[in-house]
Amino acid sequence: MKQSHLFTKTKKESPSDEVSLNAELLIKAGFINKEMAGVYSYLPLGLMVIKKIENIIREEMNAIGGTEMKTSIFQNKETWEKTGRWSDDVVDNWFKTKLKSGGEVGLSFTNEEAYSNILKQYINSYKDLPIYPYDFKDIFRNETRSKSGILRGREFYWKALYSFSKNEEEHNEFYERAKLAYKNIFNRAGIGHLTYMTFASGGTFAKFSHEFQTLTGAGEDTIYIDEDKNIAINKEVYTDEVIESLGLNKDSLVEKKAIEVGNIFSLGTKFSEPFDLKYKNENGEEKLVTMGSYGIGLGRLMGTIVESLSDDKGIIWPESVAPFKVHLLLLGDDDKTKKEADKLYEELLSKSIEVLYDDRTDVSAGEKFADSDLIGIPFRVVVSKRSLEDHGFEIKKRTEEKGKIVGSEELFNLLETSH
């Protein structure tokens, strides 16, 4: 994509109504636009990142047997009354609205009810199980206080997978696979080294749920980490009894601030009971389905990456989620340099290397460098009079201070072997 076609521009000043680093950088660099407190639009660059993250999650979910679908934002009152969660006394953060015909509808704030209701039609026999449907979906929560930029919004985009299993054993087997899939996701998203699987309260049907907590000062949660064993405990279950039951030692636990980027949860029969979600086993007996839920907030994950990987010049995207792999900068406006840069741009495109081409000729070199650092694309390639007088192109990683001048062959070699 040519930068002259990208309508967003970077801002020099930080927005006055944002304090959080993720919102500040993402707004300055033109990834998102704030609509109101806790509500953000994703601009072209932001959407590219979201889609990259979405694809990573999709691949990992499909790899463990997930089946993608798309449930409606609109929620049926009757369905929710089955679990008692329609009531504002039980769930106080609903966004609800009225139909012209008189009824009420809610906007999704979670998906268990919708899934249980749909899957009831399709689960009859033990032969129908297990199944692992999932959604990418906008979720709405009327938070009393949204905060921290895109880390906690009133509207957010998430992935939710629900597992429907015959029994505890089958559920547990999948649950373990889901843990690994989640680890893969956060590794691939570039924050694996900062992310800990964390024991948290489990509800009625399991002793624990598991959160994936990424260390960042902007975190809302307090966790206690055992760095050797690479696991952590959420403050909410940080008791002597729990520490002991996990075989941990209080002295080796370190307190840290973290943000919850993912959560997996055993639901047992909490939802299959009210929905009468049963199957017939081999002996013709009716059994309740055992469920689990597995969520990741994509916007929150994006914000967390920004929070934990940026520097004082801007964002540093991991290659896996960066909007582009290469930021190609044209410096100078003489015909020869421009022609060389155009040619390189076409070559990158023909090799399917994602590139943002700063082809603007009315912008100074300094401004292009500053923009490039702020936007945070992993590789910066400069074409200028100076580079052409040497071997051809200057390539520099966003994480490096100095680049090096390389010829075309070496350039493509470097780009094609990196991912």
Added chain:
RNA sequence: CGGGGUGUGGUGUAACGGCUAACAUUCCUGUUUUGGGAACAGGCGACUCUGGGUUCGAAUCCCAGCACCCCGACCA
């Protein structure tokens, strides 16, 4: 929902109760520039969040509302 703070051109800020609301940036015109947010010249852009009140006079003081930020509570 409790507490605290802030609302001024698109953006970031300034302005003792008193002149035509200032500066920077963005944007537009032109000239010169092109390796770290270039230089010069000219120009566009504001009912100072809304509604009341005090005053000869309000961006400034008072009241109410709304919005945004922060702390806390809450967070399938």
